[in-house]
Every structure is written in structure tokens, then in C-alpha cells.
Amino acid sequence: MNNILTFDSIGDDLLKEPSHKVSGKVKMDPPMRVRCAICRNRIAKSDARMSVSGKHEASFTNPFGFRFRIAFFQQAPGCKLTGKPTVENSWFSGYAWQIALCALCRTHLGWGFQSNDDNPFFGLIIKRLSDI
Ligand SMILES: [Zn+2]
Numbered sequence: 001m002n003n004i005l006t007f008d009s010i011g012d013d014l015l016k017e018p019s020h021k022v023s024g025k026v027k028m029d030p031p032m033r034v035r036c037a038i039c040r041n042r043i044a045k046s047d048a049r050m051s052v053s054g055k056h057e058a059s060f061t062n063p064f065g066f067r068f069r070i071a072f073f074q075q076a077p078g079c080k081l082t083g084k085p086t087v088e089n090s091w092f093s094g095y096a097w098q099i100a101l102c103a104l105c106r107t108h109l110g111w112g113f114q115s116n117d118d119n120p121f122f123g124l125i126i127k128r129l130s131d132i
Helices: 002-016
Strands: 033-036 042-045 057-061 067-073 079-086 096-102 108-114 121-125
Touching: 042 121, 067 108, 079 108
Parallel strands: none
Antiparallel strands: 033 042, 057 067, 067 121, 079 096, 096 108, 108 121
16 A cells, blocks of 8 residues: 555656656656756757867957857757847857847847858857756
């Protein structure tokens, strides 16, 4: 009888537990995803991280003097790009940038970069992400 009760309660826990929590019991949607620090929206797969000019992360200062530490991602499906692509003040020569917002809460998470010759990528502000 005790065994049956224990079994039932474990079953309930499994149902309630979000699949992203790797507790050792279930891993329903590996790989883990990098999330928006504000609303927890899933932003990118951890394994989408990439290096640009040999670096996985870099610090940049924008024309207003704000300094950002960013990490690079091949894709960031949880972001929404906004604004017209521009090469003005671009941190990467030959790349146009757009602002990348969290698609859910619209927090500014970083930038999307694209060029005619290479694959596009994202530079996302590490402080505004969680589970990175
Ligand atoms: Zn968000």
C-alpha cells in the first residue's frame, strides 16, 4: 500500500515539473535553452553558441558610451529583430546590425548581425540572459 502511494506521488511530481529542469528523472527537451533574464522566455539553444573572430564573448561600447558584454549565437529564435539593418557604427566590419528584442517582453537583449558574405549571427547581452 505504501509503495503504491509513493509511486502515485512521484507520478504527480513528474507531471508538474517543467521539462527544462534536469533533475535526473526526466530530460524531455534537451538541450537546455538560454533564457531571457526578465521573463524567462526561451531565447536560444546553449549549443547555438559560436565564436566570432575566435571569441565566444566580447565587450563593446556603443556610441553613447554604454559598455556591453555579449555572447555570440548562431541563432536566437526567441528574439525579434527590429529596425532597419544598418552598417553605421557596426562592431563588425561588413555586417549590418538590427536590435534584437525578447519576443515576449520586448527587453533589449542584443543585436542581430548580417552580411552579404557570411552567415548571420546574434550578439546577446550576457547580463540580460539567464541559464547561459
Ligand atoms: Zn523576455
